[in-house]
Amino acid sequence: MTEYAPPIPETPEGDYSISIGPQHPTHKEPIRFIFQVKGETIEHVDLRIGFNHRGIEKAFEQRTWNQNLYLAARLCGICSAAHQFAYAQAAERCAKIYDEIPERAQYIRVIIQELERIQSHMLWYGVLAHDTGFDTMFHLTWRDREIVNDILEIISGNRVNYAMWTIGGVRRDISRDQITNIIPKLKDLRKKCDYHRDVMMSERSFIARQENVAILSTEDAKRFCAVGPTARASNVNCDVRKIDPYCAYNKIDFDVPLWDQGDIFGGLSLRLDETLISIDMAIQALENLPGNPGDIKIRVPRKIDPNEGIQRVEAPRGEDIHFVRSNGSEKPDRHKIRAPTFANLPSLVHRLKGCQVADIPPVIRVIDPCIGCCERTTFVDIKTGKSIDLSGEHLISRTNRAHRLGTRVLEF
Amino acid sequence: MAKLINKTKLVVDALTNSPFVGHLNCGSCNGCDIEIVAALTPRFDIERFGAVLQGTPRHCDVLLCTGPGTRQMEPRIRRLFEQMPEPKFIVAVGSCASTGHIYQETYSTCGKLDNILPVTAYIPGCPPRPEAIIDGVVKLITLARQGAKATEEEED
Amino acid sequence: MMLNVPKSLDEVAKALNLTRRDPKIYPRDYYVNSSSDRMLEIAAKLKNEFGVHHVSTVIVRDDEDGFHLIYPFSVILDNSEWGKLIVDFLVDKKNPEVESLTPEFPGLVIAEREAYDMMGIRFKNHPDLRRLLTPDIMPSDIYPLRKDITAEEIRRRLAEEAEKRRLDLE
Structure with missing residues (x-):
C-alpha cells in the first residue's frame, strides 16, 4: 500500500468508528467521513475527499483563453456562473482591460449572479428540510425554485449552465420585453420566499433540530478561514461584494445579514434573508439597467502578455478565488481555482466534533457542500508539449451528434 | 434482455410498473444531479410513471449514473453495481457519462461510464433537461416491457 | 498588543x-x-x-x-x-x-x-x-501538475495501476 491509504487513525479515540460514504443516502455527492464515536458523541473526524477528482487541469492544456470559459462553467453545476465569472474577471485583470467593461455588461453580471444565488439558496434550504425530515417543505421550495430556472432560461437559454460570460463582457443582452416579463415573476417569487421564511422560522420541531447544534464561534470561523454564509452565520463580515467590490456591486444598494450564534439555524435564517435580498437586488439591477442595448462587450486580444490576475467573487457558498497567469501565448500558463467548499472543510471537521450521530446529515449540509467544485478544481496548467487531441471542434461535433440522436436506448 | 428471461411475470410487472430508481454520482459536477432531483419534484414529477427514488443501490432496479467515472470511484462503482438485485439497468445521465464529454482525456477519469459498467440507456445533454431524464426512464421501461413480452411469446 | x-x-x-x-x-x-x-x-x-x-x-x-x-x-x-x-x-x-x-x-x-x-x-x-485529492492508486512519484509529466503519461500509469489492483483482487 502506498502512503496515500485512506486515513484511519491508528489509535482510535472513541469506542468504535463509523464510516459514512462515499455513497450514502445522506450524501448527494461522494465524500467519505470516518467518525470515531464515544456513545452517541463524535470524538474525532477524518475525511477522505478526491472521489470527484478528475484532473480537469490537464484537459485545459490544449485550450485557449476563450475555450477555457466553457470548462470553467463545468466546474460546478450549481454555481457554474460564479466560477466562469471569476475566471473571466481574472483573465480581464491579467489582460489589463478590467476597467473598460461596459456598464451594461456589469449590471447583467450582477443580475445573473444574484439569480444564481437565489436558486442555489433555495436548493440548499430545500435539501436541508429533506435532511431534517421535513419533506413537504423540500417539495414546496423545489416547486418554487423552478421560477428562477425559468427566468434564467428566458435570459440565457439554459436552466443550469448559463454560459453568459465572456472575457470582456457578457454574451447575451437582456431586452426590454424580457425585463417586463421577468420582474413580475421575481415579485411573485418574493412572495413565495416570504412564505417559505414564515413556515421555516415558525415550525418548532424543524427549529429544534437546528438550534445550538454544531456551533462555530467567531474566533473559530476566523481561525479556520471560513467563508461565505458559514462565516457570516458566525458574525464574520466577509461578503466579498462589500469588502472587495467587483463589477457593479458598489453601485447597488444592499445589506449583508449577519448572525451571531453560529449554529445551523443561523445558517438557515441567514440564507433565507439573503434570498430575499438577492431578489430585491435583481429587481433593482433590472430596473436600473444602464447603457444602450447591444453595448455588452469589448474586443479582447487572442494573446495576453505575460502577467498575473487574481479575482475573488462571492459565489452562493462564499469566496471563490481564481488565479491566472499568462505567458504571452493564446493559452494560460497556470490557472488555480479555490472553491468555497474547499475553504469551509476545516471548519466543518472542527464543528462536527462533539455532535450527536443523528445530527450528522444537517451538520454536513450546513456548509452547503459542493464536492463537485471542491475537487475537480485545482490548477490549470499549460504545457508546450502536445499531449491531448481534444480540440474545440472535436468536442462540438461530438456534442452535436449526441443532441441529434436525442435520448437513445440500446437494443437489448 | 437475457437476464429478464428467467424472471417470472410478476417480477417483470413489478419492475416495469414501478421501477425503483437510484442515483449514483460517479464524479459529476452536480449539474445532472440537481436535474435528476428536479425531475422528482412537483414540476416534473417522475413518480407519475411509478418511479420511486431509493436511497441505496441495493433497493434499485434502475441506477441513474452521472459523471465520467473517476479512478478513485471506479472500484466503488463496480461494488455498488454488484449489490444491485437482478434484473438491473444502468442509465448514463449527461454527456460526461455517455461519452466522457470534456473529461474523456483527463488523467484521473476512466473516460466514460461504458468502460466501467454495462450501460443500457444514454441521456445526452450538459446537463439533460428533466424532461429528457423522464423520457429516458420511460423509454427504458417500454423497451423492458416489449422485451419481456417477446420472451413470453417465444416460450409459448 | x-x-x-x-x-x-x-x-x-x-x-x-x-x-x-x-x-x-x-x-x-x-x-x-x-x-x-x-x-x-x-x-x-x-x-x-x-x-x-x-x-x-x-x-x-x-x-x-x-x-x-x-x-x-x-x-x-x-x-x-x-x-x-x-x-x-x-x-x-x-x-x-x-x-x-x-x-x-x-x-x-x-x-x-x-x-x-x-x-x-x-x-x-x-x-x-x-x-x-489524487486516487489511492496514484504512484508515489507522480505529482500531476508538475510540468515534467504529461496527462497522457499519468493516465497510462494510472490505468496500469488500476489493472494490477483488479488482477490482485481476482
Whole structure:
C-alpha cells in the first residue's frame, strides 16, 4: 500500500468508528467521513475527499483563453456562473482591460449572479428540510425554485449552465420585453420566499433540530478561514461584494445579514434573508439597467502578455478565488481555482466534533457542500508539449451528434 | 434482455410498473444531479410513471449514473453495481457519462461510464433537461416491457 | 498588543520590507516577491501586527526558476475593505521543502495538503501531510501538475495501476 491509504487513525479515540460514504443516502455527492464515536458523541473526524477528482487541469492544456470559459462553467453545476465569472474577471485583470467593461455588461453580471444565488439558496434550504425530515417543505421550495430556472432560461437559454460570460463582457443582452416579463415573476417569487421564511422560522420541531447544534464561534470561523454564509452565520463580515467590490456591486444598494450564534439555524435564517435580498437586488439591477442595448462587450486580444490576475467573487457558498497567469501565448500558463467548499472543510471537521450521530446529515449540509467544485478544481496548467487531441471542434461535433440522436436506448 | 428471461411475470410487472430508481454520482459536477432531483419534484414529477427514488443501490432496479467515472470511484462503482438485485439497468445521465464529454482525456477519469459498467440507456445533454431524464426512464421501461413480452411469446 | 489597522497596502509592505512589482492598476491587488526563508517571519508579522486572519489558499506555480508559492493574504484596511497582499515565495526546485504556515493559520491545513499532492511541495511542521485529492492508486512519484509529466503519461500509469489492483483482487 502506498502512503496515500485512506486515513484511519491508528489509535482510535472513541469506542468504535463509523464510516459514512462515499455513497450514502445522506450524501448527494461522494465524500467519505470516518467518525470515531464515544456513545452517541463524535470524538474525532477524518475525511477522505478526491472521489470527484478528475484532473480537469490537464484537459485545459490544449485550450485557449476563450475555450477555457466553457470548462470553467463545468466546474460546478450549481454555481457554474460564479466560477466562469471569476475566471473571466481574472483573465480581464491579467489582460489589463478590467476597467473598460461596459456598464451594461456589469449590471447583467450582477443580475445573473444574484439569480444564481437565489436558486442555489433555495436548493440548499430545500435539501436541508429533506435532511431534517421535513419533506413537504423540500417539495414546496423545489416547486418554487423552478421560477428562477425559468427566468434564467428566458435570459440565457439554459436552466443550469448559463454560459453568459465572456472575457470582456457578457454574451447575451437582456431586452426590454424580457425585463417586463421577468420582474413580475421575481415579485411573485418574493412572495413565495416570504412564505417559505414564515413556515421555516415558525415550525418548532424543524427549529429544534437546528438550534445550538454544531456551533462555530467567531474566533473559530476566523481561525479556520471560513467563508461565505458559514462565516457570516458566525458574525464574520466577509461578503466579498462589500469588502472587495467587483463589477457593479458598489453601485447597488444592499445589506449583508449577519448572525451571531453560529449554529445551523443561523445558517438557515441567514440564507433565507439573503434570498430575499438577492431578489430585491435583481429587481433593482433590472430596473436600473444602464447603457444602450447591444453595448455588452469589448474586443479582447487572442494573446495576453505575460502577467498575473487574481479575482475573488462571492459565489452562493462564499469566496471563490481564481488565479491566472499568462505567458504571452493564446493559452494560460497556470490557472488555480479555490472553491468555497474547499475553504469551509476545516471548519466543518472542527464543528462536527462533539455532535450527536443523528445530527450528522444537517451538520454536513450546513456548509452547503459542493464536492463537485471542491475537487475537480485545482490548477490549470499549460504545457508546450502536445499531449491531448481534444480540440474545440472535436468536442462540438461530438456534442452535436449526441443532441441529434436525442435520448437513445440500446437494443437489448 | 437475457437476464429478464428467467424472471417470472410478476417480477417483470413489478419492475416495469414501478421501477425503483437510484442515483449514483460517479464524479459529476452536480449539474445532472440537481436535474435528476428536479425531475422528482412537483414540476416534473417522475413518480407519475411509478418511479420511486431509493436511497441505496441495493433497493434499485434502475441506477441513474452521472459523471465520467473517476479512478478513485471506479472500484466503488463496480461494488455498488454488484449489490444491485437482478434484473438491473444502468442509465448514463449527461454527456460526461455517455461519452466522457470534456473529461474523456483527463488523467484521473476512466473516460466514460461504458468502460466501467454495462450501460443500457444514454441521456445526452450538459446537463439533460428533466424532461429528457423522464423520457429516458420511460423509454427504458417500454423497451423492458416489449422485451419481456417477446420472451413470453417465444416460450409459448 | 494593539493591532495596527493600515490605511493602505503600501504601509503593510513597507513594514515588511517588501516592494511592489505589479503595474499598480488595481488598488486592492498588491503583488510582492520574497523568498521561502522569510515565510514564517512575514506570516507572523501579518497575523500579530496587522490582524490578518484570512488566507484564501496556496497557489503553486511551476516555473523554470523554481516553484512559486503564492499566498494571497487578506489585509483589513481602515475603510473596512479587504486588500489582497499577494506574496510570491520562490522555492528551490531540487529540494521543494518549506516551512508550513498551518500552525499560524489553521485554515490552510488542506490547502497545503493539496499543494503537496499536486506539486510535491513538502511542508515542515505540517500536522497532517498526506495526499488529498489524487486516487489511492496514484504512484508515489507522480505529482500531476508538475510540468515534467504529461496527462497522457499519468493516465497510462494510472490505468496500469488500476489493472494490477483488479488482477490482485481476482
